[in-house]
């Protein structure tokens with residue numbers, strides 16, 4: 001059993017007003033914040049790192065009644081290098097790319113030892129089957145629905161086959177999709193079985209983020225209910 005989770009990506013935020021922009025999104029009902037860390041090497045772009053995450057954590061303290069989950073998407077070449085820094089900065093989930101490590105199990109163990117939930121992501125050209133041997137050890141699988149590196153790209157519907165394969169095999173797994181998720185693409189992702197939805201441009205760029213968040217969540221809830229998978 002899983003639940004719908006909306007994780008808006010701060011890549012599409014107004015960085016000069018990051019704290020207040022994120023407050024508006026969280027007040028609009030987002031359960032998680034998706035923090036895209038890019039190193040300019042694994043992907044051809046640079047975004048942000050631990051110092052920004054630490055500043056943002058001060059705005060969303062863990063002592064809050066419903067602390068916001070910091071869902072860190074690590075688009076970096078050496079994911080083990082940043083585990084301690086991100087944990088100290090206040091990361092809750094550490095999702096690294098399968099393509100970036102030569103020993104995913106070792107990296108998974110290190111993330112867990114640092115006290116974070118662990119996710120593993122696959123780029124569009126990576127077959128989802130690579131996750132099968134490690135799936136029992138992870139908290140989340142992230143299926144990229146764009147080539148990682150930039151926000152505002154077009155959703156790749158052909159990635160939904162990967163989500164379906166994972167959902168059929170692992171009904172209790174958190175399956176996240178990232179890239180181009182919006183009102184016109186959510187149904188495909190929800191029907192395939194995704195339950196954690198990243199929305200950058202569609203949520204941070206919306207006039208009414210709360211309405212978009214509700215829309216995304218109800219699509220996921222409808223599909224999970226139809227599959228008998230929704231956590232009550």
Ligand SMILES: O=C(CO)[C@H](O)[C@H](O)COP(=O)(O)O
Nearest residue numbers: 148149151152179180200201
């Ligand atoms: O990981 C990412 C890019 O690599 C981002 O999370 C993603 O692109 C979200 O932005 P948008 O919803 O605008 O596509």
Ligand SMILES: [Fe+2]
Nearest residue numbers: 009036073178
């Ligand atoms: Fe991301």
